Amino acid sequence: MRQIWLNCAGARCCEEMFTDFFYILREKGVPVSITEWMTLMEALDKGLADSSLERFYYLARSILVKSESYYDHYDLAFEEYFRKVGDLSQLREELPGSKLVLEIREELLRWLNDPINGINLSEEEIEKLPRMELYELLDLFRRRLAEQTGRHDGGNKWIGTGGTSPFGNAGQNPAGIRVGGVSRGRSAIRMAHQRRYQNLRSDLTLDVRQIKVALKRLRLLARSGPEDELDLEETIDATCKNAGEIELVFTKSRKNIIKLLLLIDVGGSMTPYAQLCSRLFSAANSLSHFKDFRYFYFHNCIYDHLYTDMARRKKFGIREFFRTFDREYRVIIVGDAWMAPSELTNRYGAIDYEDVSETPGIVRLREIREHFDHVVWLNPEKRDIWERKSIAMIREIFPMFELTLDGLDEAVRELVGRR
Amino acid sequence: MSTFNKFFGTEKYIASESLRNAVNVAIALGRPLLVKGEPGTGKTLLAHSIAKALGKRLIVWNIKSTTKAKDGLYVYDTVQRLNDSRFGDRDISDIKQYIRLGKLGEAFVSDEQVVLLIDEIDKADLEFPNDLLNELDEMSFYIHETGETIKAKHRPIVIITSNSEKELPDAFLRRCIFHYIEFPDREMMEEIVRVHFPGIEENLLKEALKKFYRLRKIESLKKKPSTSELLDWIQVLLASGVSHHRLKSELVFPGVLLKNEADLAQLRGSEVL
Numbered sequence: 001m002r003q004i005w006l007n008c009a010g011a012r013c014c015e016e017m018f019t020d021f022f023y024i025l026r027e028k029g030v031p032v033s034i035t036e037w038m039t040l041m042e043a044l045d046k047g048l049a050d051s052s053l054e055r056f057y058y059l060a061r062s063i064l065v066k067s068e069s070y071y072d073h074y075d076l077a078f079e080e081y082f083r084k085v086g087d088l089s090q091l092r093e094e095l096p097g098s099k100l101v102l103e104i105r106e107e108l109l110r111w112l113n114d115p116i117n118g119i120n121l122s123e124e125e126i127e128k129l130p131r132m133e134l135y136e137l138l139d140l141f142r143r144r145l146a147e148q149t150g151r152h153d154g155g156n157k158w159i160g161t162g163g164t165s166p167f168g169n170a171g172q173n174p175a176g177i178r179v180g181g182v183s184r185g186r187s188a189i190r191m192a193h194q195r196r197y198q199n200l201r202s203d204l205t206l207d208v209r210q211i212k213v214a215l216k217r218l219r220l221l222a223r224s225g226p227e228d229e230l231d232l233e234e235t236i237d238a239t240c241k242n243a244g245e246i247e248l249v250f251t252k253s254r255k256n257i258i259k260l261l262l263l264i265d266v267g268g269s270m271t272p273y274a275q276l277c278s279r280l281f282s283a284a285n286s287l288s289h290f291k292d293f294r295y296f297y298f299h300n301c302i303y304d305h306l307y308t309d310m311a312r313r314k315k316f317g318i319r320e321f322f323r324t325f326d327r328e329y330r331v332i333i334v335g336d337a338w339m340a341p342s343e344l345t346n347r348y349g350a351i352d353y354e355d356v357s358e359t360p361g362i363v364r365l366r367e368i369r370e371h372f373d374h375v376v377w378l379n380p381e382k383r384d385i386w387e388r389k390s391i392a393m394i395r396e397i398f399p400m401f402e403l404t405l406d407g408l409d410e411a412v413r414e415l416v417g418r419r
Numbered sequence: 420m421s422t423f424n425k426f427f428g429t430e431k432y433i434a435s436e437s438l439r440n441a442v443n444v445a446i447a448l449g450r451p452l453l454v455k456g457e458p459g460t461g462k463t464l465l466a467h468s469i470a471k472a473l474g475k476r477l478i479v480w481n482i483k484s485t486t487k488a489k490d491g492l493y494v495y496d497t498v499q500r501l502n503d504s505r506f507g508d509r510d511i512s513d514i515k516q517y518i519r520l521g522k523l524g525e526a527f528v529s530d531e532q533v534v535l536l537i538d539e540i541d542k543a544d545l546e547f548p549n550d551l552l553n554e555l556d557e558m559s560f561y562i563h564e565t566g567e568t569i570k571a572k573h574r575p576i577v578i579i580t581s582n583s584e585k586e587l588p589d590a591f592l593r594r595c596i597f598h599y600i601e602f603p604d605r606e607m608m609e610e611i612v613r614v615h616f617p618g619i620e621e622n623l624l625k626e627a628l629k630k631f632y633r634l635r636k637i638e639s640l641k642k643k644p645s646t647s648e649l650l651d652w653i654q655v656l657l658a659s660g661v662s663h664h665r666l667k668s669e670l671v672f673p674g675v676l677l678k679n680e681a682d683l684a685q686l687r688g689s690e691v692l
C-alpha cells in the first residue's frame with residue numbers, strides 16, 4: 001500500500017490524498033508552509049524517498065520541519081497519518097470542510113493572488129480561482145512555482161546532480177564517512193511512535209541553553225563605556241574637513257542597558273519546580289549579558305522583605321529593595337501564585353511566621369507593580385488551573401506567562417516592550 | 420577543533436541515518452543544509468567531511484557578531500583607493516582592482532563546484548540570514564561599483580551551522596533543508612571515540628563513557644562537557660596510562676572535561692568524583 005503511495009506521489013490522485021498528511025501536520029502544530037510542502041512534492045518526484053517509508057520519514061522531516069522543537073509534533077502527525085492510510089476513506093471523511101482545509105485554501109489563494117510572488121494569472125484563471133478544488137489550486141500553485149524557480153536559477157539544472165552524494169548508496173562505506181548509531185530496518189512508524197524528541201518540545205520543557213537563548217533577547221542597546229568603536233560616517237566627514245588627511249573618529253560602543261531582577265518563590269508547592277527554577281537561575285546567572293543581574297527569594301507571596309538566600313535566612317527589607325532598584329529594572333517573578341486567598345488579602349495573612357506583616361500581600365504586590373515599569377510573572381503551573389482564586393487575583397496585577405519556552409519568549413517581549 | 424586531532428587526523432565521520440538523508444536531500448535539491456545542535460556535535464566537521472568525501476574544495480565563511488551579509492559578496496576597498504589617490508601610481512579609475520570578493524563570491528566564481536560552509540550563522544545580526552536569501556536563491560549578485568554581475572558557475576553545496584544562539588527568520592528557514600544533530604547516545608559515541616582511537620581498550624572506553632554521561636546529567640553545570648572535551652580527556656587518559664580500575668574509583672583529570680572553575684568546584688563536592 002505505502003509503496004504505491006510513495007511511487008505515484010506525483011500523480012494527481014495520490015497527491016490529493018497525500019495532502020491529508022499536510023493537514024494533519026498543521027493540525028498537530030507543525031508550522032508547515034505551502035512552499036515547503038511543494039518542495040517535498042518535488043523531492044518525491046525525483047524519487048528521493050526511494051520507495052522506503054523510513055527514507056520518507058527523514059526526507060519529509062528535513063524539508064517540512066525547521067526546528068527540533070517540532071520533531072515531536074511531526075512524530076505524532078506521522079504516526080496518525082500512516083496508521084490511518086490503511087483506512088483512507090475514514091480520513092477523507094473527517095477532513096474536507098474542516099477549518100484547517102479552509103485555512104490552507106485561504107493561504108493558497110492569497111499566495112496566488114499576491115503580485116509579490118511574481119505570478120501572472122490569466123483572466124480566465126483568476127475567474128476560476130475561487131471555485132477551484134483544493135487539489136486544483138495546489139496543482140496551479142505547483143506549476144507556477146516551477147516556472148518561477150525556473151526563471152531564477154535555470155530550472156532543474158541543479159537538481160538531482162547525477163547522484164552526487166558523499167554517502168553513496170545505503171550500506172556502502174565510501175570515502176571517510178560512515179553511517180552509525182541507528183540500527184537499520186526499524187519501521188518508520190515505530191520510530192515515530194517512540195516519540196524520542198518529546199523532550200525537545202518548546203511548549204513542554206526548558207533546558208538552560210534554551211532559557212539562555214530566550215533571555216538573550218532581553219536586550220536594549222545604547223551607547224556607553226569607552227570610545228572604542230570606529231565611527232565611519234564621522235571619520236569621512238572629519239577627513240574631508242581635514243583636506244583629505246585621514247582622521248579617525250571613535251565613538252562609544254553599544255551595550256545592553258537592561259538590568260534584571262529575578263524573584264523566585266521557593267518552598268512548599270514550588271518544590272516540584274525547584275529544578276526548573278534553578279535552570280532559569282543558572283541561565284540568567286551565566287549570561288554576562290545584562291548591565292546588572294540580581295536575584296531574591298520569597299515564599300508564596302512578598303510581604304515586608306525578600307530573602308537573599310534560598311533557605312530564607314537572610315532578609316532584605318522591602319523599603320531598601322525599592323530604594324536600591326529603580327523603576328528601570330526589569331523584574332521577573334517566578335511562582336505558582338497558588339495559595340490560600342487569605343495569604344493575599346488578609347493582614348497578618350502570611351503562611352510563615354517570619355513573613356507575617358500588617359500589610360496584606362496583595363497590597364505589596366501592587367506596590368511592586370507600581371514601582372517598576374516592567375514586571376512579568378512566570379508560572380510553572382499549566383494555564384488550565386489559572387482560574388484558581390489566588391492565581392486569578394495575581395494575574396490581575398501582573399502579566400502572567402507559562403514557564404515554558406513559548407511563555408518565556410512572550411514574557412521577554414513584554415519586558416522589552418514599551419509600557 | 421581540538422589540538423590532538425591535528426596529530427591523529429580525522430579519517431572518519433560518524434553520521435546518523437537521518438543526517439545522511441538530510442545531506443543527500445540538500446545536495447539533490449540544491450538547497451542549503453542548515454545543521455543545528457549543541458557545540459561539539461560535529462557540525463563544522465560535517466562540512467569538512469562532505470568536502471573530503473566528494474573531493475571538493477571547502478570554502479569556510481566564519482560568521483562573527485559583526486559580520487554583514489555583504490561581506491560575503493564583496494568589499495569595495497575605498498581606503499586603499501583613497502591611499503592610492505594620494506601616494507600610489509596605480510590607475511585609480513579602474514575600480515575593479517579595489518573590489519575584493521567575499522567567501523560567497525569566491526564560491527560563485529570557482530571553476531569547480533565547491534562546498535561552502537557558513538559557520539555559526541546565529542552569531543550574526545538577526546537580519547543577516549534574510550539579507551543572504553536572494554543571493555542564495557539566485558546564486559548571483561550585482562556589484563554596483565563596476566556594474567558587473569557575479570553568477571555562480573556551479574551551484575555550491577551550502578552547509579550552514581547554528582548553535583541556536585538566536586532564532587532564524589522563517590523566510591530563511593523555508594528555503595533550507597534542516598537537520599538537528601542530537602547529542603550522540605552512548606552507542607554512537609563509542610563509534611566516534613573508536614574512530615579517533617581505534618585501539619582503545621573496551622573496558623576503559625566503557626568506564627570513561629559512563630563517567631562522561633553521568634557528568635552531563637548534572638543540570639547545574641555552566642557548561643556541559645561536549646564530544647571535543649571527551650576526546651581530549653580520553654587522549655589524556657591514554658597518554659597517562661590510567662587503568663579502567665582506577666577510573667572506576669576516581670574521576671581523574673576532571674579539569675579536561677570541565678573548563679569552568681565554578682563547575683569544577685561544584686563537582687569536588689559531589690559523589691561523581
Ligand SMILES: Nc1ncnc2c1ncn2[C@@H]1O[C@H](COP(=O)(O)OP(=O)(O)O)[C@@H](O)[C@H]1O
Pocket residue numbers: 420421424429431432433434456457458459460461462463464465580611614646647650
Ligand atoms: N560524528 C562525529 N564523528 C567523528 N568525530 C566527531 C563527530 N562529532 C564530533 N566529533 C569530534 O568532535 C569535535 C568537535 O566537532 P565540531 O565539528 O567542531 O563541532 P561543532 O561544530 O558542532 O561545535 C570534532 O573535531 C571531532 O573530533
Ligand SMILES: [Mg+2]
Pocket residue numbers: 459462463464538580
Ligand atoms: Mg563548529
